[in-house]
Amino acid sequence: MSPASRADCEALDAADALGRLRRQFRIPEGLIYLDGNSLGPVPESVSGALAQAVERDWGRGLVRSWNNADWIELPQRIGAAIARLIGAEADEVIVADSTSVNLFKVLSAALRMRPDRAVILSEPGNFPTDLYIAQGLIEQLGGRHTLRLVERDALGQAIGPDVAAVMLTQVDYRSGHRLDLEAISARARAAGAITIWDLAHSAGAFEVDLNAAGADFAVGCGYKYLNGGPGAPAFLFVARRHQQAFTQPLSGWMGHARPFAFETGYQPASGIGRYLCGTPPVLSMIALERGVDTVLAALGHGGMAALRAKSVALCELFIEQVERRCAAFGLTLASPRDASSRGSQVSFASADGDSGYAIIQALIARGVIGDFRAPDILRFGFAPLYVRHVDAWDAAEALAEIMRTEAWNRPEFLTRQAVT
Numbered sequence: 001m002s003p004a005s006r007a008d009c010e011a012l013d014a015a016d017a018l019g020r021l022r023r024q025f026r027i028p029e030g031l032i033y034l035d036g037n038s039l040g041p042v043p044e045s046v047s048g049a050l051a052q053a054v055e056r057d058w059g060r061g062l063v064r065s066w067n068n069a070d071w072i073e074l075p076q077r078i079g080a081a082i083a084r085l086i087g088a089e090a091d092e093v094i095v096a097d098s099t100s101v102n103l104f105k106v107l108s109a110a111l112r113m114r115p116d117r118a119v120i121l122s123e124p125g126n127f128p129t130d131l132y133i134a135q136g137l138i139e140q141l142g143g144r145h146t147l148r149l150v151e152r153d154a155l156g157q158a159i160g161p162d163v164a165a166v167m168l169t170q171v172d173y174r175s176g177h178r179l180d181l182e183a184i185s186a187r188a189r190a191a192g193a194i195t196i197w198d199l200a201h202s203a204g205a206f207e208v209d210l211n212a213a214g215a216d217f218a219v220g221c222g223y224k225y226l227n228g229g230p231g232a233p234a235f236l237f238v239a240r241r242h243q244q245a246f247t248q249p250l251s252g253w254m255g256h257a258r259p260f261a262f263e264t265g266y267q268p269a270s271g272i273g274r275y276l277c278g279t280p281p282v283l284s285m286i287a288l289e290r291g292v293d294t295v296l297a298a299l300g301h302g303g304m305a306a307l308r309a310k311s312v313a314l315c316e317l318f319i320e321q322v323e324r325r326c327a328a329f330g331l332t333l334a335s336p337r338d339a340s341s342r343g344s345q346v347s348f349a350s351a352d353g354d355s356g357y358a359i360i361q362a363l364i365a366r367g368v369i370g371d372f373r374a375p376d377i378l379r380f381g382f383a384p385l386y387v388r389h390v391d392a393w394d395a396a397e398a399l400a401e402i403m404r405t406e407a408w409n410r411p412e413f414l415t416r417q418a419v420t
């Protein structure tokens with residue numbers, strides 16, 4: 001049963017075992033933050049951790065801190081922490097570079113594993129950078145491969161004997177539709193294709209079990225549900241059985257078996273370490289580690305299952321309230337109605353793109369932060385670590401008020417900024 005009043009929401013929040021985890025974050029008073037799927041909020045512990053890294057480790061320790069403060073181990077250490085959230089072993093995940101760059105690395109390795117096949121299979125609605133990276137790699141490889149884009153419902157049949165790699169994002173960034181990672185991975189395995197999962201909108205939001213699904217490769221963002229900060233380093237997963245098979249093309253010194261032997265020839269590290277390229281961005285890594293810790297904290301409060309249950313409850317509440325209050329104003333649900341096919345976000349399509357953008361701007365002006373995704377999507381992320389039932393309730397009410405009064409229809413809300 002969804003709550004029928006704001007008081008019901010307050011009661012649910014008071015009884016919520018995950019409720020205390022909100023205190024891990026610095027969220028401005030009065031702000032409703034529904035954009036943690038784009039940039040998670042800053043954990044309270046980050047300022048202190050960064051200050052210590054700057055004053056003590058960089059300031060006084062200087063170059064010695066690569067050893068003394070374990071800077072050199074950060075990619076492996078944070079990788080091992082993220083592994084706990086995505087059903088991987090500690091030595092199957094490493095933190096490095098951006099999601100885009102990591103995708104380039106693992107897609108390269110995947111294609112080399114299937115030299116007799118030439119198709120990369122994906123969806124036309126996949127996040128653009130994923131498609132762009134595949135296009136760029138195909139060009140680098142001489143144009144022998146094809147990026148084949150098929151609609152979601154046709155994916156199963158499209159995984160045939162010519163498919164080298166199935167490259168998909170588990171949760172659609174626009175609609176929040178969640179693919180069946182297990183079923184598609186099984187289908188790919190049966191067809192001899194390699195799977196590459198983009199977990200940008202999965203990791204930290206709900207349970208993912210890569211090894212139970214037999215997934216081959218994965219990548220994902222540090223700055224979304226992992227709360228690692230703007231431009232945080234990303235992660236990548238390589239199933240242990242594939243780690244020795246091939247090198248990735250960005251053969252930088254940090255992926256060398258002995259970086260500090262300064263040898264002339266490249267020899268890849270034996271495990272996941274070969275997926276590193278250059279020097280890790282230490283300060284960003286330290287912030288990311290604190291961000292990942294905020295999610296690990298949930299493991300002591302019912303774990304990912306509790307996070308998922310709360311996320312579903314928040315999304316259902318928001319959908320119900322928006323549909324009840326806004327049906328007359330041209331907003332239609334753009335996310336799956338069935339929670340099991342949804343990630344941790346809810347999207348509504350607006351009557352047209354211009355009003356959609358303006359509605360989000362008007363909401364932001366009232367302290368409700370969501371975002372707009374072209375052409376016409378209003379997107380609301382419900383990160384269960386810190387979003388409350390009252391937030392979902394109040395956000396729906398604010399949206400209804402803006403639609404009823406047409407408060408969005410003002411020049412300052414209609415002018416688009418660089419980042420939407």
Ligand SMILES: *Cc1c(COP(=O)(O)O)cnc(C)c1O
Binds near residue numbers: 173
């Ligand atoms: C956010 C996102 C990215 C971002 O990639 P960057 O390299 O960090 O800019 C990639 N893929 C998906 C599916 C995303 O949602």
